[in-house]
Amino acid sequence: MKIDKLFLRRKSVRSYSNREIDKETIVELLNATRLAPSAVNYQPWRFFVCSSDEIKQQIVESYPRKWFETAPLYIVACADKSQSWKRAADNKDHGNIDVAIAVTHLTLKAAEMGLGTCWVCNFDANILADALNLDKALEPVSIIPVGYPTEDISLETEESKKRKTVDEITEWM
Numbered sequence: 001m002k003i004d005k006l007f008l009r010r011k012s013v014r015s016y017s018n019r020e021i022d023k024e025t026i027v028e029l030l031n032a033t034r035l036a037p038s039a040v041n042y043q044p045w046r047f048f049v050c051s052s053d054e055i056k057q058q059i060v061e062s063y064p065r066k067w068f069e070t071a072p073l074y075i076v077a078c079a080d081k082s083q084s085w086k087r088a089a090d091n092k093d094h095g096n097i098d099v100a101i102a103v104t105h106l107t108l109k110a111a112e113m114g115l116g117t118c119w120v121c122n123f124d125a126n127i128l129a130d131a132l133n134l135d136k137a138l139e140p141v142s143i144i145p146v147g148y149p150t151e152d153i154s155l156e157t158e159e160s161k162k163r164k165t166v167d168e169i170t171e172w173m
């Protein structure tokens with residue numbers, strides 16, 4: 001699929017069918033994810049694929065929304081602060097940036113495969129960290145529900161995306 005079309009197809013899906021996703025499909029997604037660039041190529045990311053009823057219920061507690069419950073599976077993307085690059089000049093930790101790029105790969109690949117995803121960051125980080133028994137060095141960056149959408153994801157257009165124009169976001173110097 002041409003990348004411009006893929007950019008339109010990737011949208012936040014907030015309604016999923018109960019069709020299960022097989023492991024091969026998830027591995028294909030993660031293979032696209034791990035090709036993302038990262039600062040100094042440190043790849044400071046860790047992904048938790050959560051599909052058991054027990055763990056899913058705990059994840060929903062960290063972000064209690066009806067639509068969110070419909071996902072058959074969640075991938076929790078974490079930044080490993082023990083592995084991420086820190087800029088020498090000001091010690092800025094680039095782990096979150098690296099994970100965001102990786103999640104972008106994931107969500108675009110999912111859209112290409114006909115799967116729906118949604119970035120979710122408005123979760124309770126303490127509940128989520130407890131649910132996954134996260135090591136202190138791991139910071140949860142995003143929960144990505146993954147599933148087959150109940151809506152058509154091929155209908156987005158430049159207009160329906162409602163984005164700022166190039167002029168609004170650019171300074172030419």
Ligand SMILES: Cc1cc2nc3c(=O)[nH]c(=O)nc-3n(C[C@H](O)[C@H](O)[C@H](O)COP(=O)(O)O)c2cc1C
Nearest residue numbers: 010011012013014063118119120121122123142161
């Ligand atoms: C960093 C980030 C955090 C987000 N967190 C949430 C969230 O917690 N809940 C939610 O429903 N959508 C969340 N979204 C989805 C945005 O609302 C959505 O991407 C935006 O409105 C553009 O719509 P689109 O993804 O359909 O193009 C988040 C998106 C990003 C990039």
